[in-house]
Amino acid sequence: MFNLLKDKLKNWTKKISENISKKPEVSEEKPREKKPKIGEVKEKKSKKIVVEAPEKEETKGIFKSISEKLFKVKISEKEFEVYSEDLEMLLLENNVALEVAEEIVKKLKEKIIGQEFLKKEIESQIKESFKEIIEDILIEPFDIIGKINGKKKSQEKEPYVILFCGINGSGKTTTIAKIADFLKERKLSCVxxxxxxxxxxAIEQLKKHGEKLNVKVIxxxxxxxPASVGFDAIKYAKKNFIDCVLIDTAGRIHTAKDLLREIEKISRVCKPDLKIFVGESITGNDAVEQAKSFNWHIGIDGIILTKSDIDEKGGTALSVGYVTKKPILYLGTGQEYDKIEPFNKQKFIERLGL
Structure with a gap:
């Protein structure tokens, strides 16, 4: 998962580190020695100067200080520009959206230009800078289970309603079945x-999942x-004290205005607590544009990326949250019901080798 982007970032970091480390060291201006006056020379020669031997600790400190000065380098703006184009290109080639690629390059530039680095630490310092930048770019996911339990314990006595949207073929219906199984495993009922x-x-497909999971399908x-189907499902959940309603909707191209108006109506009638966009991790900028469109029309709250297990690039996951300002909640990692994992920022960063 995400191995191409991982390898490209590693190679770029190694390349810039090796080339920068070949630079001459940062020079420190030495203070000028004060020349003695002619009349003072004889007097100074006659004086016996006693120098105490420095202690070992002090000697080590002096040598360490000198060593650090000898092996420090600075990265100039001009030098960084040589490598920044390669960095932006490798990000774009790995499905990172243009605005996200530009942001990463800009932030890295701010972090490393003009800073002094020990030659042996350049690579690790750049990796650490990448890590900090990506941590800032990724939106922290929230806990769906916590939200459902919170509403369950409240005085509302209403089911927690989740509306799913996305285009055809994105794995939306299978994802809904996975979420239903995920909820059941945590002792939460759903319809x-x-x-x-x-x-x-489409109805038969969802019913088949319902039969396998022993979950009611309205x-x-x-x-x-479609709005009336969602409305009736909520009504059924209230009557039968069911915790969650998961609403499947028709896949629609994010540019189809009539279908987008339809999902706006479903959202207006059903008043979901959570609106989730489901997109394919492997489609890159297409998934980002789809998410932006659905966010514009119904205001999505979170994202699930399917087929992440076969995504060697990783740019979609890096981009979609930043562009929409909404978190990735889960990654689909296979066809089976249990092949879904809560999105974890640190785990994602580790998968990029940072």
């Missing part, structure tokens, strides 16, 4: 709403109003 009344076999006929 599924088959609000995709447009795509052929359905209407094909062509019926």
């Amino acid at each position: 599924l709403a088959a609000a995709d009344t447009f795509r052929s076999a 359905e209407h006929e094909y062509g019926s109003d």
Whole structure:
């Protein structure tokens, strides 16, 4: 997972570190020696000067200080510019959105230009800078289970409603089934709403998942109003004291205005507590643009990226949250119900070798 981006970042960091370390050391201006006056020379020669031997600790400190001065270098803006183009290009080639790539280059420039580095520590310092930048770019995910339990304990006595959106083929319906299984494992009940009344076999697909998971599916006929399906699922959940309602919606291209108006209506009628965009990790900038569009129309709260297990680049995960200012909540890592993992910033950074 994300190995291409990991290797490219490693190689770039190594290249700039090796080349910068070949520079001449940072020079320190030595103070000028004061020349004695002619009349003072004889007098000074006659004096016997006694010098005490410095202690070992003091000697070590002096040598360490001299050693550090000898092996320190600075990275100039001109030198950084030589490598910044390569960095931006490798980020773009690995599905990082342009605005995110530019932000990474800009922040790295701010962190390392003009700073003194020990030659032997340049590579580790640049890696540490990358780590800090990516930590800032990624949005911290929130705890869905905590939110559901919070509403469950409140006086509202209402189910927690989650609306899922995304384009066709992104793995949305399978992801909903995974979330249903995830909730069941944590002793939370749910009902599924088959609000995709447009795509052929969409209702049957969700019902099949429902049967496997022993979870109730609320359905209407094909062509019926999707918002009414969601509304009825919420009504059923209230009556039967069910904790969560998971609403499946028709996949729609993020530029199809009529279909986007339809999901706006579903959101308006069902008033979901959480709106999740489901996109493919391997589609790069397409997933970013889709997320931006859905965020504009219904205001998404979080993101699930599918097919992350076969994503060798990792740029989508790095970009989609930054562009939408919404967190990645889960990564889909396979077809089985348990192949979904909560997104963890530190784990993601480690996967990039940082």
